[in-house]
Amino acid sequence: MSKKKGNRPGVRRMGRTLAFQVLYGVSMVPETGMEGMKAAFERNPQVESEENDFVRDFGRSLYLGVMEHLARLDELVRTHSQHWKIERIAKVELAILRLALYEMAFTDIPERAAINEAVELAKRFGDGNSKSFINGILDGAAKELKAK
Template sequence: MSQNKGVRRKGRVVAFQILYGISFVPPHGGWTPERIYNLSPAVLQEESEEVIAFARELFLGVYRDMDKLDKTISDYSRHWKLERIARVELAILRLSVFELLHKPDIPLKVAINEGIELAKKFGDGNSRNFINGILDAIARDIDHGKFGDIKSF
């Protein structure tokens, strides 16, 4: 179990790094999500196939559902337009909201805690509280069935 936890945590970091990177240089001209992923320095430097596989699943899922994830983040980030959310926080939120909504094997509390850990590692002093507030509100609504029967705490 702890190895799986470590694999997933490292996979989240790799996926986050790629998501953060594409916020500066949006894909264009033949750059498919797979190509972006496969040529990412974070992936090329990673030795664990398990980490690479989990990060791929997360990155491609977030990339595929980016518009829906952004809509959900926008709906829950009261008083903050999506364009005003810092790139670090937005990448973390996209990843964490994807896990909340699309990874039934990951408990809500775990998805929230992992988002907070990413915020502690990569964000600034306010990142943790901002991300926690949004993820907690989404998780509560998931738990109350607003998103259908996904999962619960």
């Protein structure tokens, strides 16, 4: 394992958690425009209290990436959440799904790692059914993304 600062899985997990928390927060009060989205990230109390620059930077890049590709990510959620309208998916699960799908579709993070991290977020922040729901949707999306 590399000793480079910020390359440890725990630090990435913290950045991912930060991105999730801001995504969840803005789902309550959506921001518009890139400046508004950036401001929403920077003024989040969790971001303000984070001392590690890598965690903040990684979290910011994930959050802004999700916001940039939101329409495509929501399309993937709709396609793979059989019998669920996106408006009926709990905001916690939707934020986790968007984050994981962004990592799977638009970054070099391995799909399995993105799914595992999403399940960990679901265990921590969701209810008893969250991890199974998220895992099922992401597994289906992974097959579609691999086919492309």
